[in-house]
Amino acid sequence: IHAADAKLTMAHLFVAFGALFIGATAGLLQTLVRTGKFTLPAGIGYYQILTVHGVLLGLVLTTFFIIGFVLATQSKTAGAYSAGERKWAWTGFILMTVGVAITSTYILLNEASVLYTFYAPLMAHPGFYIGLALVVVGSWLEGFVVFRRHARWRRENPGERSPLLSYMGVVTMLLWLIATLGVAATVLLQFIPWSLGFTETIDVLVSRTLFWYFGHPLVYFWLLPAYMCWYAIVPKIIGGKIFSDSLARMSFILFLLFSFPVGFHHQLTEPGIDPFWKYLQVVLTFMVVIPSLMTAFALFATFEMRGRELGAKGLFGWLKKMPWKDVRFLAPFVGMLMFIPGGIGGIINASNQMNQVVHNTIWVTGHFHLAVATTVVLTFFGVTYWLVPSITGRKLTASMNKLGIVQTVFWAVGMLIMSGAMHWHGLLGGPRRSAFSEYAGNADTTSWGAYQMAQAIGGSILFVGMVLMLVIFVYLAFLAPKGEEEFPVATVSEAAVPTPKVLENWKLWIGVTCALILFAYTIPFIDIVQNAPPGSQGYKLW
Ligand code: HAS
Incomplete structure (x- = not known):
């Protein structure tokens, strides 16, 4: 690329991997605290490091890597950016980085x-919300x-099919843009005025x-860029x-359409939302499972087609023909594999009755560590192995490939x-978001x-895995031998x-997406504001 x-x-990758280092270190400390055999030194609080962990890994690592x-x-x-486009992208990057700081x-x-x-x-502190807004x-x-x-590509190439990866990038950023309208609204209209003392409640x-x-x-x-790699890059690697x-x-x-009208499945146990709308959003949640099942189908088909080309026989013969020793394939493949239990966990969470059992337990933390921290993050690592040397004019050496497999x-x-x-801990009632406690000797x-x-x-x-990844990243960015590394894009x-x-x-x-959002949210939102308790912001609004 240019x-x-x-x-x-x-x-973007430097910020992302910096966040990985601090965020994953905080993660290790949390698991140690939760054993009850370790206390944090120097008055550091459990919720302080839990916030570091969630913000740096869930919001910073992902957003910077993805963009x-x-x-x-x-x-x-689609071809290089114009000088003007690049200037806007740098401005965006600087705003984001200042916000993170x-x-x-x-x-x-x-x-x-x-x-x-x-x-x-x-x-x-208001600075927390202002930084997020930036x-x-x-x-x-x-x-x-x-x-x-x-x-611009479409204007320059009228009537042609646009490049798949550029198209997928547009959907990913569109999804982000429409989604962040919600968080921007709550941060700008509710949290910032409230934390500055302009509103009392x-x-x-x-x-x-x-x-x-x-x-x-x-x-x-988070997931769509992993799917970009699975759909358009992994086929080339194999x-x-x-x-x-x-x-x-x-x-x-389908992700664009159905990602939005489903937020209530995170609020199934909350009072103040009419059960009918919760029911409706649960049904829509099952709609958003469909594009993942389509993806699983397409990937099996890709692997099988390639396997058969290489002479594989039978239902799973393709397994023997895959390039297992190539970390550019292995890392995203393990990610896919982990999404099978990760996705099943999601379907369990979304089922109203079962949600009553697992909600706010550490089961949910287990679910998203499979989905985002394994499926998505391992795919991002898989991308890093070729992306970094390819765009910095270096080579992924055999020894780094091996270290990548480790x-x-x-x-x-x-x-x-x-x-x-x-x-398992969650099914036994272990709460999420909680430091160690014996709950006054509770038998459970x-x-x-x-x-x-x-x-x-x-x-x-x-933690060892994180250190290895950082070593590989730094090596690939600064020390690997100069050369040409493939930027794999499949046809x-x-x-x-x-x-x-x-x-x-x-x-x-975009029209259908907006219609679905209005359909799923308008009436419940009016209900929520209308029923706001006296004295609250919502009450005054109404
Ligand atoms: Fe989730 C909570 C439901 C997917 C992340 N989720 C969370 C939270 C996070 C998160 C971070 O309904 C916690 C939020 C918080 O802090 O409170 N989730 C779902 C459902 C799906 C789902 C239905 N989640 C994800 C993904 C995430 C993620 C993806 C991150 C990237 N989730 C929930 C619900 C809650 C929740 C409830 C709230 C729980 C509560 O009570 O608080 C679906 O999208 C899953 C569909 C996926 C599949 C799997 C398809 C498999 C594929 C792999 C193919 C493999 C191949 C290899 C080809 C059906 C595509 C095969 C090779 C062989 C050899 C076999």
């Missing part, structure tokens, strides 16, 4: 120990650059509803082709132990010890049907 675009992507990756794949497939400062000063969900009525505004600027570049339910309007699409904003361009685009559009094993084993223990807690220990063992293995199988033009009809898809 050297100036490569610089832009690398800047860097989207920019690189778009520059590769402000937010992190207040967390580290223990003035914002409110976790990454910053639920009201927990109140942070991150969001900066990311919007970068999103507009992605939209502009895609539109805050409407808790309005703030949580706006947060989860954002929070669920947020998890698909020497195959994309199973179907239209299926890939369709699944991205890294993948450490990450997968650590996560399986930690997350497996979290699932006696069975938790082994699971807490297993989480600390898993967490320690993961579409000749057997695939042509892509229908309607998939590029943005007005239509």
Whole structure:
């Protein structure tokens, strides 16, 4: 890709991997605290490091990595950015980085120990929210650059099918843009005035509803770049082709449509929301499972087609033909594999009755460590192995490839132990978001010890995995031998049907998305505001 675009992507990756270092160290400390055998030194608080962990890994690592990756794949497939576009992207990046610095400062000063969900009525220093708002505004600027570049490609190539990775980048950033409207609203209209003392109260339910309007699409904003790699890059690495361009685009559009009207599945136990609307959003949640099942189908088809080309026989013969020793394949593949239990856990969470059992237990923490911290993050690591050397003019050496395989094993084993223990511990009633406690000798807690220990063992293995990843990243960015590394982008199988033009009809898809949002949220939102308790912000509003 163009050297100036490569610089832009690398800047994002440096922030992302810096966040990985601090965030994962905080994660290790949390698992140690939860064993009850370790106390944090120097008056550091448990919720302080839990906030560091959630904000730096859930919001900073992901957002910076994703935008860097989207920019690189778009520059590769749609062509370099113009000088003006690049300037806007840098402005966005700087705003985001300044925002992260402000937010992190207040967390580290223990003035914002409110976790990454910053639920009201927990109140942070206004700097925490202002920093977050800057991150969001900066990311919007970068999103507009992605939209502009895609539109420019379409103008310059009328009637042609747009590059798949650029198209996917547009959907990913569109999803982010529409989702962040919710969090921007609660931060600007509720949290900032309240934390500055301009308003005395805050409407808790309005703030949580706006947060989860954002929070669920947020998890698909994390997932879609992993799917970009699975659909359009992994087939090239295994020497195959994309199973179907239209299926890939369709699944991205389905994510855009169905990511939004489902936020209530995070609020199933909350009073103040009519059960009918919870029911409706649960049904819609099952709709958003469909594009993941389509993805699983397309990937099996890709692997099988390639396997058969190489002479594989039988249902699973393809397994023997995959390039297991190539970390660029292995890491995302392990990610896919872990998404099978991760996705099943999600379906359990979304089922109203079962949600009553697992909600607010550490089972949920186990679920998202499989989904985001394994599926998504291992795929991002898999991308790093070729992306960094490819855009910095270096080579992924055989020894780094081997170290990458060791890294993948450490990450997968650590996560399986930690997350497996979290699932069981949760079913035994272990709460999430909580430091060690014996709950005044409550009998239930006696069975938790082994699971807490297993989480600390898993967490320690993961810590080694994190260190290995950082060593590899730094080596690939600065020390690897100069050379040319492939930027793998697959072509579409000749057997695939042509892509229908309607998939590029943005007005239509944005229109349907807005209609679904209005349908799922208008009446419950009016209800929430109308029923706000006397004295709250919402009450005055009505
Ligand atoms: Fe979730 C809570 C429901 C997916 C992340 N989720 C969370 C939280 C996070 C999170 C961070 O309904 C906690 C938020 C908080 O702090 O409170 N989740 C779902 C559902 C899905 C789902 C239905 N979640 C994700 C993804 C995440 C993520 C993806 C991050 C990236 N989740 C919930 C619910 C809650 C929740 C409730 C609230 C719980 C509560 O009470 O608080 C679905 O999208 C899952 C669909 C996925 C599948 C799997 C498809 C499999 C594929 C792999 C193919 C493999 C191959 C290899 C080809 C059905 C695509 C095969 C090879 C072989 C050899 C076999």
